[in-house]
Amino acid sequence: MDIQKVCVLGAGLMGSGIAQVCAQAGMQVTMRDIEQRFIDGGMAMIEKNLGRGVKKGALNKGEMEAILGRIKPTLDLKEAAADADCVVEVVIEVMSVKKQVYTELEQIVRPDCLFFTNTSGLSITEMAAITKRPSRFIGTHFFNPVPVMRLLEIIRGFETSDETLEIAKAWGQKIGKECIVVKEAPAFVVNRILCSMINEAFFVLGDGLASPADIDKGMLLGCNHPIGPLALADLIGNDTLLHVMEGLHRELGDKYRPAPILVQLVRAGRFGRKTGRGVYDYTE
Numbered sequence: 001m002d003i004q005k006v007c008v009l010g011a012g013l014m015g016s017g018i019a020q021v022c023a024q025a026g027m028q029v030t031m032r033d034i035e036q037r038f039i040d041g042g043m044a045m046i047e048k049n050l051g052r053g054v055k056k057g058a059l060n061k062g063e064m065e066a067i068l069g070r071i072k073p074t075l076d077l078k079e080a081a082a083d084a085d086c087v088v089e090v091v092i093e094v095m096s097v098k099k100q101v102y103t104e105l106e107q108i109v110r111p112d113c114l115f116f117t118n119t120s121g122l123s124i125t126e127m128a129a130i131t132k133r134p135s136r137f138i139g140t141h142f143f144n145p146v147p148v149m150r151l152l153e154i155i156r157g158f159e160t161s162d163e164t165l166e167i168a169k170a171w172g173q174k175i176g177k178e179c180i181v182v183k184e185a186p187a188f189v190v191n192r193i194l195c196s197m198i199n200e201a202f203f204v205l206g207d208g209l210a211s212p213a214d215i216d217k218g219m220l221l222g223c224n225h226p227i228g229p230l231a232l233a234d235l236i237g238n239d240t241l242l243h244v245m246e247g248l249h250r251e252l253g254d255k256y257r258p259a260p261i262l263v264q265l266v267r268a269g270r271f272g273r274k275t276g277r278g279v280y281d282y283t284e
């Protein structure tokens with residue numbers, strides 16, 4: 001199947017980005033959310049991104065209008081999903097909410113419709129198992145911001161077919177992403193490595209080996225990372241990071257124990273940039 005019609009469920013940070021890159025690749029897109037304000041927010045984000053592209057000369061006004069014309073925002077799930085070749089589910093990271101969405105979808109979609117989930121780490125297999133199409137169910141994990149980050153991490157569930165994998169890879173390439181294929185495991189591949197490294201930076205901080213600024217400078221200049229691990233933690237959100245580490249710890253054991261300083265920061269409400277304070281202070 002060559003995917004032409006995409007239904008994106010969730011118009012948030014990631015959903016709007018996925019809708020944008022699909023429309024940019026010439027696909028017809030429906031973008032559904034549960035309240036008009038979320039849809040308006042998602043469309044505003046897409047317009048802002050494309051407008052930036054026009055300013056930079058990467059596309060012209062006519063192309064921008066054509067891309068926007070390919071995205072149909074809606075509150076109606078039936079309208080969004082009934083004729084889709086695939087549904088990309090980008091709703092909040094709560095298993096019960098995602099399962100509810102898949103249960104509703106089963107009543108609406110075509111029998112050959114594929115289900116792609118953008119979960120950051122929930123079990124693909126568990127979600128697929130409640131649908132009638134576990135072989136046509138796969139994880140497509142994008143990175144933030146979607147229009148900029150080149151990677152698409154594709155995760156096979158237990159029952160995912162080879163055909164579904166090939167279609168997902170071809171779709172990823174068509175929307176300009178480089179794909180890697182990984183087996184299902186907590187936090188998959190990229191976040192398992194990345195979050196463990198950041199967690200280690202918190203242990204180093206807790207052991208008093210260096211100041212936050214010097215830990216970040218060390219990784220910036222010594223390893224050529226574009227941003228230090230503690231600054232990155234503040235960007236991702238320390239609450240989100242702790243959530244990932246707790247999942248890894250629960251499923252894979254003590255090697256992934258969350259660093260005490262990370263736990264304390266979260267208890268103190270210092271989630272990072274989004275709350276004004278994290279490892280660093282952004283209130284100035």
Ligand SMILES: NC(=O)c1ccc[n+]([C@@H]2O[C@H](COP(=O)([O-])OP(=O)(O)OC[C@H]3O[C@@H](n4cnc5c(N)ncnc54)[C@H](O)[C@@H]3O)[C@@H](O)[C@H]2O)c1
Nearest residue numbers: 009010012013014015033034038090091092093119120144
């Ligand atoms: N933020 C990131 O950096 C990132 C990166 C990779 C993957 N993800 C994953 O992507 C998913 C979405 O994350 P996000 O950052 O875009 O969150 P977000 O909160 O910005 O957006 C989620 C949207 O889903 C909507 N929603 C909730 N229930 C819905 C339903 N039944 N139907 C349609 N829409 C519904 C919400 O109203 C909200 O607008 C999560 O699974 C998350 O783990 C996030």
